[in-house]
Each structure stands twice: as C-alpha cells, then as structure tokens.
Amino acid sequence: MQHKKDVKAQEMRQQKNFGNVMNLIFLLSLITLTSAISYSSPIQRTGSLRAKLLKNGKYPEFLAAQKKLRAATSQPFLDYSDDYYRVKIELGTPPQGFTVSLDTASSFLWVLDVNCKSKNCKGDPSLNNEKDTYNNSDSTTFQCGAGTFVAQFDGQPVTGYLAKETFTLANSLNIRNQDFGSAQTVPDLYLEQPVDGVLGFGLPAMAVNGTKTPLDTLMPLLDLKLFTVWMDKITPKSMAGNAGLITYGALDSVNCDSKINYVPLNVMGYWGFALDGFAIGTFTRQRKEQVISDTASGWIGAPPTVISAIVKATGAKYDWNLELYTVPCSQMTTQPDLIFTINGIDYPVKSVEYILDLGLDNKQCALTFFGMSSSSFGPAWVLGDTFIRSYCHVYDYGNMRIGLAKAHSSV
Structure with missing residues (x-):
C-alpha cells in the first residue's frame, strides 16, 4: 500500500514539473515573440518648398535669405531645404502631438515652444502651416533640463531651453526622460516649412550640450539596433501626403x-x-x-x-x-x-x-x-x-x- 502511495506521489510530482516546464516554455515563447515585434511610423512628404513659395509670391524673399545665409556661415552647404519627410511624435503627459522633420544629419530633438518669441513663429497664415507648440505647464512629466541650447536649422540658429519629457514614437514606443529642446526663437526659413520641429536621428558625436540623443534612448528598446527608411514617391512631386515608412528595430x-x-x-x-x-x-x-x-x-x-x-x-x-x-x-x-x-x-x-x-x-x-x-x-x-x-x-x-x-x- 505504501508503495502505491509513493508511486502516486511521484506521478503527481512529474505532472506538476511537466506543467511548470510547459508554463516556462510558454513564457519564453511569449518573451521571444514580444522582443521580435518591430514598430513602424508612416512618413509624410511635405512637397516642394520652392513650389509653395513660387505659388505664394514669396520666392524672392527666400532667395534673399539664402544669399544672406551663404555670406554669413562657414558651413559647406548652399541649400538643402527644399523638401521634408515628416513623422508624428508625442511629448508629455497627457501627450502633445507634433509633426517633425526626420533628420539623420542632426542628433537633437526639438519642438516649438508655446511662448516662442520669433515673429509669426506659430506659422505663416498665407502658407496655411499653423504649428503645434509644446506647453510644459500642461504636462505632468515635464522636467527642467540643464539650461539653454543653440541648435541649427538649415545652418541658422534655433534657441530655447533644455528639458526632459516622456517621448512616444509609432504610438507605442514610449521613452521616459528624453532630452529635448523647447525652441523659443527660430529662423524665418523654419516658419515657411510645415513642421513643428526636428527629430534628429544622427549619431552621439553630434549631441547638443551633452544631451542623450533620441537614438541613445531608442536603440536599447529594440530587438535589432537599427531603423529602416523607405521613402515613397508622390506624383507630382510638389504634392504632400503619406509617402513612406520608418521601421524601428527591423528590416x-x-x-x-x-x-x-x-x-x-x-x-x-x-x-x-x-x-x-x-x-x-x-x-x-x-x-x-x-x-x-x-x-x-x-x-x-x-x-x-x-x-x-x-x-x-x-x-x-x-x-x-x-x-x-x-x-x-x-x-x-x-x-x-x-x-x-x-x-x-x-x-x-x-x-x-x-x-x-x-x-x-x-x-x-x-x-x-x-x-x-x-x-x-x-x-x-x-x-x-x-x-x-x-x-x-x-x-x-x-x-x-x-x-x-x-x-x-x-x-
């Protein structure tokens, strides 16, 4: 009788161990599936800035500004401001939405501040490009940063204050304490573009004032430490609309x-x-x-x-x-x-x-x-x-x- 009890107890232990193993396998599978998930954001194309300025009779002003820029800066670029591919992001709690230029040649995230000081800084009504602005008093996750910043927008200065915020990409990639700039002065050229700021996906060597770049904080969250950019075509090219995809953590x-x-x-x-x-x-x-x-x-x-x-x-x-x-x-x-x-x-x-x-x-x-x-x-x-x-x-x-x-x- 005692032998039968021992056998029964052994069978129960084996069943329990088997169940534990199956649960572990399920959890490991779930973790694997979760880690393999990638995130994608649609890219929007703004269309040609020159086409908009020509249509609105503002192209001579643009050329004059470009000539002044070329005479005043030592940067080797004459002009690379004609088109923008944009992505949507969110900052703060509750989230404040922005449409920003996707820029692999800079390493800093900045958006326009609600208290911007530049003339017509919230957009040019004649170009129908009203801009969204960041208001730190509306966010419970806002943190002051280390002073002020000076960044570049097409070779011209952007200034404001540094801060940290909750940062969301692709509606589901959430990053806490992301360094960013809230811009209070911006160049005229920025005002003509239908963007609220810049998402710099450049490398850490180009970080502004020792801040952690968006890629510094994003890459550890991804299964593969990379992002893929596909830019689609729009015909005619001067038009705007969805035009591509940026995929985070996958090909x-x-x-x-x-x-x-x-x-x-x-x-x-x-x-x-x-x-x-x-x-x-x-x-x-x-x-x-x-x-x-x-x-x-x-x-x-x-x-x-x-x-x-x-x-x-x-x-x-x-x-x-x-x-x-x-x-x-x-x-x-x-x-x-x-x-x-x-x-x-x-x-x-x-x-x-x-x-x-x-x-x-x-x-x-x-x-x-x-x-x-x-x-x-x-x-x-x-x-x-x-x-x-x-x-x-x-x-x-x-x-x-x-x-x-x-x-x-x-x-």
Missing part, C-alpha cells in the same frame, strides 16, 4: 528588396561613408570621396565639377531669376541615369527622381542638385531624398554601417 521586407548591401561608416559623427565614383552620360569621376546620408535634405549636394558635368549631360539651362538649373518637363523620364558607385556596387538613379516639377513657366522642371563647398572641410557629397527614394536605407546603429536595398515604389 522593411515589404517595401525594400531582401538583398541589402552594407557599407561601413567612416565619417565621424555622421551617417557617412565613402563614394568610389560617379557617372552620368560620358562623364565619369573615379575618386574616393566622403558622403553623408541626410533624410532632411530633399536634394543631392555635389562638388562644383560634378554639377557642371550634370548640366552638360542634361543640356540644362540656368534660370537667373529662380537661381535653378532647368530642363523641359517632357524630358523628365528620358535624361541619363546618375550612377553612384558605393563599396564597389553601382547604384543608378533615374531622371524621374532628379528632375522636379515645381510648376514653373514654359513647362520647365528643375534639377534637384545643389553645389557643395570646394574646401577640404566636411563631406564632398550629401545624398538626400533624391537618392534615398531609389534605395531604402538601413541605418544600422549596432554595427555602425548603412545598408542599401532597392526601394519598391507604390507609384
């Missing part, structure tokens, strides 16, 4: 080819790498040069020699009033490809990407290039949205590299 296997070519970063502080060469038509340039990937630059920045070669290959004419190179819009799909050679691989960009319809007179379209400084300081090229629309970018923070994959257009 975008729907909108991007599965074949990804990686190139190591080699520019301190930037998502920068080496360009082996460039070609268009009969022109070739075989020279290792530094480039940066910049989601906030609508156009491609190139050395003056390359700009001249592109003009020659396309037969473009310079419009002295608009300060743009133009070609007939009828040639939008027939001009030669741009060929970028990166890490030994050729990446062609079709003319439909680098020729932009701004609604100019005489059915003329603009070439989406700007000239870079010929000095030895800084990168020689900026690969903006004109390039990124053709190739998804995997910003691999964990391995300090960028992956390039052919983008799938919905148009």
Whole structure:
C-alpha cells in the first residue's frame, strides 16, 4: 500500500514539473515573440518648398535669405531645404502631438515652444502651416533640463531651453526622460516649412550640450539596433501626403528588396561613408570621396565639377531669376541615369527622381542638385531624398554601417 502511495506521489510530482516546464516554455515563447515585434511610423512628404513659395509670391524673399545665409556661415552647404519627410511624435503627459522633420544629419530633438518669441513663429497664415507648440505647464512629466541650447536649422540658429519629457514614437514606443529642446526663437526659413520641429536621428558625436540623443534612448528598446527608411514617391512631386515608412528595430521586407548591401561608416559623427565614383552620360569621376546620408535634405549636394558635368549631360539651362538649373518637363523620364558607385556596387538613379516639377513657366522642371563647398572641410557629397527614394536605407546603429536595398515604389 505504501508503495502505491509513493508511486502516486511521484506521478503527481512529474505532472506538476511537466506543467511548470510547459508554463516556462510558454513564457519564453511569449518573451521571444514580444522582443521580435518591430514598430513602424508612416512618413509624410511635405512637397516642394520652392513650389509653395513660387505659388505664394514669396520666392524672392527666400532667395534673399539664402544669399544672406551663404555670406554669413562657414558651413559647406548652399541649400538643402527644399523638401521634408515628416513623422508624428508625442511629448508629455497627457501627450502633445507634433509633426517633425526626420533628420539623420542632426542628433537633437526639438519642438516649438508655446511662448516662442520669433515673429509669426506659430506659422505663416498665407502658407496655411499653423504649428503645434509644446506647453510644459500642461504636462505632468515635464522636467527642467540643464539650461539653454543653440541648435541649427538649415545652418541658422534655433534657441530655447533644455528639458526632459516622456517621448512616444509609432504610438507605442514610449521613452521616459528624453532630452529635448523647447525652441523659443527660430529662423524665418523654419516658419515657411510645415513642421513643428526636428527629430534628429544622427549619431552621439553630434549631441547638443551633452544631451542623450533620441537614438541613445531608442536603440536599447529594440530587438535589432537599427531603423529602416523607405521613402515613397508622390506624383507630382510638389504634392504632400503619406509617402513612406520608418521601421524601428527591423528590416522593411515589404517595401525594400531582401538583398541589402552594407557599407561601413567612416565619417565621424555622421551617417557617412565613402563614394568610389560617379557617372552620368560620358562623364565619369573615379575618386574616393566622403558622403553623408541626410533624410532632411530633399536634394543631392555635389562638388562644383560634378554639377557642371550634370548640366552638360542634361543640356540644362540656368534660370537667373529662380537661381535653378532647368530642363523641359517632357524630358523628365528620358535624361541619363546618375550612377553612384558605393563599396564597389553601382547604384543608378533615374531622371524621374532628379528632375522636379515645381510648376514653373514654359513647362520647365528643375534639377534637384545643389553645389557643395570646394574646401577640404566636411563631406564632398550629401545624398538626400533624391537618392534615398531609389534605395531604402538601413541605418544600422549596432554595427555602425548603412545598408542599401532597392526601394519598391507604390507609384
């Protein structure tokens, strides 16, 4: 009888242990599934700033401001402010919503403060771009930061106070105590853009005043320490609307080819790498040069020699009033490809990407290039949205590299 009791007790222990093992397996499976979840946010395209300014008769003011900027700054960029791809974020408790420029060439998050001091800082009524502002008195999670900040918006200063807040991306990625700036003075150029601030997804070397960058706080929350950017096309390009996706912690296997070519970063502080060469038509340039990937630059920045070669290959004419190179819009799909050679691989960009319809007179379209400084300081090229629309970018923070994959257009 005692033997039967011992056997029964052993069976009960085995069943209990089996149940515990199954519960453990279930929990481990749940953890694995949870850790593998990725987060995605739609990207909105604002359309062309130049097209808006031309339509509203404000383009001469814009050109005057750009000339003043070029004369006053030592930065090597002439202009890269024509287009913006935007994402939605939230700050505070309860959440305050903002639409911000996605910028891989800066490493700071800032939004407009409710008490901004610049003239018409809450938007230009004639451009129908009223802006959302941050009010710290409406948030229970606001914390004062370490004083004030000075950041840059297209080479011009943005100033305000530093703070910490609850920060939400993709409606579900919640980050506590995120450093950010609440901007109280902003340049006129910012007022013309339909954005409430900037989300800097650059590297820590470019942090402002020792703050923790958005990527510093975001990456530890993700299964894979990377984010993927797919920028979709909109036809005509001067229009605005949803135009792409940013995927946090995963590769975008729907909108991007599965074949990804990686190139190591080699520019301190930037998502920068080496360009082996460039070609268009009969022109070739075989020279290792530094480039940066910049989601906030609508156009491609190139050395003056390359700009001249592109003009020659396309037969473009310079419009002295608009300060743009133009070609007939009828040639939008027939001009030669741009060929970028990166890490030994050729990446062609079709003319439909680098020729932009701004609604100019005489059915003329603009070439989406700007000239870079010929000095030895800084990168020689900026690969903006004109390039990124053709190739998804995997910003691999964990391995300090960028992956390039052919983008799938919905148009």
